Amino acid sequence: MPTAISGFSKLSKSEKIEWLLDTYFTDKDAARTLVKKYWNSDEKLQKLHEEFIENTITNYYLPLxxxxxxxxxxxxxxxxxxxxxxxxxxxxxxxxxxxxxxxxxxxxxISTEKIGQVHFTYDGEFSALKSFFETIKPKLISSTSDITKNMERRGGGIVNIELKDKSDDLDHYYQLHATFETLDAMGANFINSCLEQFADTLKSEAQRSLEGQLDVIMSILSNYVPNCLxxxxxxxxxxxxxxxxxxxxxxxxxxxxxxxxxxxxxxxxxxxxxxxxxxxxxxxxxxxxxxxxxxxxxxxxxxxxxxxxxxxxxxxxxxxxxxxxxxxxxxxxxxxxxxxxxxxxxxxxxxxxxxxxxxxxxxxxxxxxxxxxxxxxxxxxxGIQEGHMKMHLMNILNQLEATPKEKEHVIEHFKTNVVTHGAVVEIIENLRS
Structure with missing residues (x-):
């Protein structure tokens, strides 16, 4: 029965691999060989891949x-x-x-508008919150000037910020609903940085001039972009x-x-x-x-x-x-x-x-x-299966560890016959017997 490990991310790559092998694998040598087989021989390139994410042990290849x-x-x-x-x-x-x-x-x-939101609660009157928002909206935007200046120089930046009343859906729930133009960048980091600054400004201004309790829950971009079409x-x-x-x-x-x-x-x-x-x-x-x-x-x-x-x-x-x-x-x-x-x-x-x-x-x-x-x-x-199964044929042959000669024979046969897994197995078995 495996036990939990503390500090896994602090282990070296080889230590991570050895712990995994000791904990989860029966044939450790085969597993270790497989992991190393997918390392890139170019050490610089391998290191680059390893730094994309945490706890990297090897590369997982997809065909391009x-x-x-x-x-x-x-x-x-x-x-x-x-x-x-x-x-x-x-x-x-x-x-x-x-x-x-x-x-x-x-x-x-059609359009390229992206969206981010600051989600917060407020226990006072909406009319007071609305008046407060209209007063501080210019400050919300100006507070992000250090973040937005490069994007604005290229023609992008913050398009608008709206206050949305969502209290009918959830008690005391409101949003700052912001729209952005991020040009050739997907813009996730840019948007999230702006939103977190909005949240900081919102909280500090609320403490100074808004009656009632305002609590920011979270600030995050939305992956729903119905106006980026x-x-x-x-x-x-x-x-x-x-x-x-x-x-x-x-x-x-x-x-x-x-x-x-x-x-x-x-x-x-x-x-x-x-x-x-x-x-x-x-x-x-x-x-x-x-x-x-x-x-x-x-x-x-x-x-x-x-x-x-x-x-x-x-x-x-x-x-x-x-x-x-x-x-x-x-x-x-x-x-x-x-x-x-x-x-x-x-x-x-x-x-x-x-x-x-x-x-x-x-x-x-x-x-x-x-x-x-x-x-x-x-x-x-x-029908979908005719073309799909003919393309899938090579996967079946590789699963059966067919030799090049066997593959040649089977592929020729299925040029004029329906491909099924059972039919492929039967032909391979007949060839080998």
Whole structure:
């Protein structure tokens, strides 16, 4: 039975590893070898990775793939994608190629406003609090001048601060609701620093001139950014949808729209539908050193903004024109954080032409739309499993430790047969017997 450890973070890397091996592993030598195998041979690079987080013992690798041929606003991109799931990069690439000669993708940033809040309680009258806020609002903003001066020099900074009465939701609960423009930075540290200064100023001013007790609970940015929006779309005449696997474009357009409409009204379908879009979004967000957990949380909240969880994408077939689009909130950065530290993040951003934050928002939205298009197209034509299982075939073969010759034989067989785990096992067993 393992026992708790005190001061784990103060141990050296080797001491951490040895404690883990002694406490949790039976084959210590194998575990130690595996951990060391994933260390980078470049000591400087390894140290850089270790300093990203605390208690690092090794590196956890994900494949970095590329989906080429994305025509976005008449510029051709090869999009980097960091993801482990079979078929995602292939599906994105296929969607990019499909739309390449049909006008490509159009994208635009609608707004870039980000939000932070100071949450506090006040046991006095709201009218007194409102009057107090209006008096000190200029001081709240001026108190952050040392924090905001560089951002303001570049054209960003604090957009506005509002007082919000939330006491109907929770007794004595109020907010300072602040909006920000952070330009090419995602801006989390900037926003949180401003908010903490707002809180300090609010408390000190309240003690001097406000009757009643005001207590700050917390100050933190929000990852829900409904006013930091980007839209991406594709469209073409219905007849232009005809391709190798779309023999009847009118029927395809009808079924595709019905599939999207189902995701609009059925949350069980919407979750999986949106997961398909997030396959593309997360992969690019991760490859470019941004926070995919924050993006996920904000996007899914946006999907439920009307009181019911629904599809992120929409489709119309009108006047013989097929149109498919996505509108999502994305708070992304191309400066600061890992963007200037992680070598592969810098590599990915250079691959994209060193985009601004707005350009990256457009690229990420397009990746999500392409991924969703590929998934819905498969579902309404060949079915999702045919393509997915063929991509998953290599994972099954690696699990079975197939030799190169065995892989060659099995891959050839499944060019014309349905892939299942059992069928792969059976062929391998027959080859080996």
């Amino acid at each position: 793939g590329v989906a080429p041929n994305f025509l976005i606003n008449d510029t051709l991109y090869a999009i980097p994608m960091a993801i482990e799931e079979s078929s995602v990069v292939a599906a994105a690439s296929k969607a990019a190629k499909f739309w390449l000669n049909r006008g490509g993708f159009k994208a635009e940033v 980007v839209r991406a779309e594709v469209s073409c005449p219905v007849s232009d949808l005809k391709s190798k696997d779309i023999r009847n474009p009118e029927l395809f357009a009808k079924k595709f729209k019905q599939a999207v409409d189902i995701a609009q009204v059925e949350p069980y379908r919407a979750v999986t539908h949106n997961k398909g879009a997030m396959n593309g979004i997360d992969a690019v967000v991760l490859a470019t050193g941004n926070d995919f957990r924050a993006v996920e949380a904000g996007v899914h909240a946006y999907a439920a903004k009307d009181g019911k969880y629904s599809s992120l994408t929409q489709c119309s077939v009108e006047d013989d024109t097929f149109k498919f689009w996505i509108e999502i909130p994305l708070a992304l950065g191309t400066v600061g954080g890992l963007t200037s530290l992680h070598p592969l993040v810098k590599f990915s951003l250079e691959m994209l032409g060193k985009p601004s934050a707005k350009e990256l928002m457009e690229i990420v939205a397009v990746a999500g739309l392409a991924q969703n298009f590929g998934a819905v197209k498969s579902l309404t034509t060949t």
